[in-house]
Amino acid sequence: MPELPEVEALREYLDEHLTGRVVERVLPLAVSVLKTYDPPLTALEGQPAGPTDRYGKFLSLRIGELHLVTHLARAHGLAAGQLKAEKKSGLRVHGRAGEPCPVCGDTVRSVSFADSSLEYCPTCQTGGKPLADRRLSRLLK
Ligand SMILES: [Zn+2]
Known part of the structure; x- marks a missing residue:
C-alpha cells in the first residue's frame, strides 16, 4: 500500500501534467477495474482534465463534469502480479x-x-x- 507522501507526490505530478489537457482516447487496461458502465468511458474523450484532488489515499481526477476516483491499494488487489511488474519497471x-x-x-x-x-x-x-x-x-x- 502506498504511503500518504507517495500519493500526494502522485497527485501533484498528475495535477501539473494533466490539468488543462484534453483527453483524446480512453481504453480500459482491465475490465475488472471498471465499477460503472454509465457513463461509458468514451464520455471522457474530448473533455478537459484537471485538477487532481486527494481525499486521504484516494485520488480524484476531474475530467469535464466527471471525476475518476482511484485508490492504489485497491488496484493492487485486482492486478497484483501485473501491477508489481509495472511498479518494478516504473x-x-x-x-x-x-x-x-x-x-x-x-x-x-x-x-x-x-x-x-x-x-x-x-x-x-x-x-x-x-x-x-x-x-x-x-x-x-
Ligand atoms: Zn531523469
Whole structure:
C-alpha cells in the first residue's frame, strides 16, 4: 500500500501534467477495474482534465463534469502480479539516490518524511523542482 507522501507526490505530478489537457482516447487496461458502465468511458474523450484532488489515499481526477476516483491499494488487489511488474519497471530510481537517472542522467535525489523516504529524478518527475526534504528543512531553520 502506498504511503500518504507517495500519493500526494502522485497527485501533484498528475495535477501539473494533466490539468488543462484534453483527453483524446480512453481504453480500459482491465475490465475488472471498471465499477460503472454509465457513463461509458468514451464520455471522457474530448473533455478537459484537471485538477487532481486527494481525499486521504484516494485520488480524484476531474475530467469535464466527471471525476475518476482511484485508490492504489485497491488496484493492487485486482492486478497484483501485473501491477508489481509495472511498479518494478516504473521504479527505476527507487533506492538509487546519488546515482544518475537511467532515463536522463540527472542525479537521483532522496526526500525524507516523518516515517518514510522516497527517491525521485528532479528532471523527469518534478519538472526540475526539488522536493522539500524534512532533514534539510530542519537544518536550515
Ligand atoms: Zn531523469
